[in-house]
Amino acid sequence: MRKKYTIPTYFAFGWLGFAVFLAVFGSFIPIDGYQVIHGDFIDSPPFTSGHWFGVDSNGYDIFSGIINGARLSIFIAVVSVGLGGFIGSLLGVTAAYYRGRYDSVVNTAFNVVLSVPNLVLALALVAVLATNVDINEAVPTWRRLITLVMSLTIVIIPILGRIARAATLAWSGREFIVAARSMGMRDRHIISRHIVPNVLPALIAVGFLAVGVVIIAEASLSLLGVGIPDGASWGGMIARGRNDLEYNPHALYIPIIALAFTVISTNHVGDVLRGKLDRREGRL
């Protein structure tokens, strides 16, 4: 029997769909850009006509900030998790399939990277990669973006790589893999036809959790002042709202709510997928 989804699950899927919609089509929504300054509306609270979410003390409309932030935050998260998941699972699956010295090297490398706390690793990598010779010269935004995505990818690689390795280890002992091998099937084909389809669901479930991790990491980096400049992402909006929380708290809590909803949704979806997986595994 397939269990029906519960209301929170529909909500999570709905919110994620909405956020992705904003991220993809946000620039076509007919409102002013996030960097337009609305001088007459400075500090207006939420539900002001024309500015649903209010305006912050710089005159930036928070609603268009949220839309633009969705684009950046989700772009960064999806690209780093996708890239990190691809590289990580490539390493993890091959390591677990071929075993031997290659496996112990990969596993040790994963352990080494995992022994650095996520945020410390991301922070150190961003700081080193985005260094400029002249301290007064600002690092261009595109370079910040690339280093940010690269650093977060490196954070994700061992997390997903380990999952892929563990899952492959469990599957490659199964009878049908042994059978395929004894029939002379090539390793490449065994991996792509038999192992990857079985490992993928677990990876996708953890991938959703990883998206949450990356969104939080990106926001934390922005709070520490090494993220995307100009408050363009949700984390950047939170960092900017923090400076003015006494008189303008909505500039702080609206991006926090958007970010928290997104992370709750990705975690929930990841959890539901993992639960389904356990049931499927349990029946075998």
Place this chain on the structure above:
Amino acid sequence: MRGSFWVKRLAQLLITVFGVTFGCSLLVQLLPVSPAEILLPVGSPEERDLLTKEIGLDRGPIGYYAKWLGEFVTGDFGDIYYSGGTEEVSGRLATALPRSLLLMIYTQIVALSIAIPLGVWSAYRVGRRADKVISNTLFTMSSIPNFAIALVLVLIVGVRLQWLPTLDYQPFSAGPWEHAKHMIMPVLSLSVGLVASYTRLLRADMIATLREDYITMAASKGLSDRRVLWRHAFRPSSVTLFTSAALNMGGLIGGAIVVETIFATYGVGFEVFAAISGRQYIALQSMVAIICIFYVLFNLTIDVIAGYVDPRTRDRRINA
């Protein structure tokens, strides 16, 4: 069997420590510009050459690592370079490390003392409304990043209600209440997420334990539910909980960067951040190395303790 376990575990530990510290030293090599240029922005070429020699950057990656490691094990963690002079990293860490350790210990105590009753209770009432409410609430809370909780606390408790100071740290010697006043909000913001994950772990293990025959046996002897829960079921269910609590320790030391920055607690996490924003890459290298060594050592200690408590875990973790 036993001997080989320790040899393997120790080898793994050493490899990880060397790998991490070497990786940290590579970070300095990866800098797009020479560190001497960053550390001495206005120095003459001769001064920069001298500094490069002093740090050991002229010796190539391996030579640099060897020199750094030699000084690191004797407690010389390098210097922080100002325009006027230098300051030793070890001095900064001597004030920062105790703060981070205290913050971490308080966080763990708070998180465990909330999570244990909740976990036991929701396992006892599994499937009932209380269990569902606890589980769903905690799941939602665990997804909220700790900086969000910190900022909301600052906004409500600190700025609106003015109950607690939002910045700074006071040592215990300044009076227990003064000390506590500055610690409550950082500890709360760090422990909310942990409460959720600890409760979840304990609940899952407790549910499995409560299905065991000896629990039915204990209950049928006429022992009260409370006694069965705490005396018979809790102990065997708590191994995963305490293992994961201990594994969090290492992460908490450096992982509290944002919370330490928001509340100006100035622990290790903040020092890492300060080193990065001040472009002190030599200091950064030593600090990241210390955080990782703490993390790895905690893991080893936990493996040892877990191995004594439950001998079945000895081999399980080494392959994981």
